[in-house]
Amino acid sequence: MNDVFSRISKIYPSLKKAERRIADLILADADFFLRGSITEVAQAAGVSASSLTRFSRHLEVEGFRELKLSVAQAKSAQSPYYHQSVQALNEIEIAEGRLEYLYLQQIVAALNSTFSRLDAEALVDAIRAIRSARRIRTFGVAVSGLIASETAMRFMRLGLEASYVGDAHFMRIASSLLGAGDVAICISHTGRSQEVLEAADMARRQGAQVVGLTAPHTPLSRKADILLELSVFEEIDIYTPSISHFAYHYVIGLLAFHIGQSSDLDRDALLAKIKAGLAPGQSTESAQ
Known part of the structure; x- marks a missing residue:
């Protein structure tokens, strides 16, 4: 899945400290990010508005407004994507443990993320x-x-x-x-x-x-x-x-x-x- 959340997780290790704060805020509370103005989001993350702009460009979007649009699209697509991916698995793939493997990948990613970010x-x-x-x-x-x-x-x-x-x-x-x-x-x-x-x-x-x-x-x-x-x-x-x-x-x-x-x-x-x-x-x- 190549949505904005996946891209954030992928580039997270290479982000600077201020940009990681933005990533943490989006991943933890996307609803607040979508509601807030650029000033409110910057204050909540403890960064400058220019940091939000640079972060957006790292994700290959033009600016804060476009980043909001990407987050909104990713949120609305979460459940349908998952159901489609599960329904698309045929009996052979299920028997081969494809679903179990996908779940295991998510667990490993969560543990790696926690390890890398732990204070x-x-x-x-x-x-x-x-x-x-x-x-x-x-x-x-x-x-x-x-x-x-x-x-x-x-x-x-x-x-x-x-x-x-x-x-x-x-x-x-x-x-x-x-x-x-x-x-x-x-x-x-x-x-x-x-x-x-x-x-x-x-x-x-x-x-x-x-x-x-x-x-x-x-x-x-x-x-x-x-x-x-x-x-x-x-x-x-x-x-x-x-x-x-x-x-x-x-x-x-x-x-x-x-x-x-x-x-x-x-x-x-x-x-x-x-x-x-x-x-x-x-x-x-x-x-x-």
Whole structure:
């Protein structure tokens, strides 16, 4: 597919820093890009209007207006293209795993993109904050909630006092009980989940650090004390498997690995406790 989103992904590694900010904004929030004026888009991306013009020319379009037209055309074509490409596969191609291969390509591209754009300094800051936290609460809803739940489980297995909160009412309670020395990990692919935004606001007011995992230039990205940006564009529609969660699991895995390696843990003793807790009949035996 040779639309503007594909071209952005292709040239991304060769872009200058300012142009990458523009690319991140378009991939993360194409709707805002289409609504905004050149001044509004430039301010949101933290670049000059001339940078937008140069970026447009890199994509072989004449200027900002033409770039908007290309983005609008690409957005409107996303779902039809995917369905046509799937319907066009014949039985032999399906049997040969063509669909599975296309999906795998998208996953690999998402991971490569996340790896190349990840802010190493922010990652180190997040590792230090989580490793030294008194308490860790993870917040997320829907698919991001599943990621937040696994995040808490990974840190719990490292001996950290971590738990996941997904209910909107409990989010308000849990975030209000945080304080200095605590960390709130807020996860939202769109960066606009109201429950997660409210939890981030409350946690900050209480003195806790907020680690945000979200797309750039979103409300959540602006509320995070430590921001881990993930800009993963999905060309597939709601009826197909998501690819963005692979990028989030990659970052969570990095955090857990480095925290586990750098912590003063008695890993054997910790593992023994976990295994004992998971042993069949453990709760019954303890009660006797």
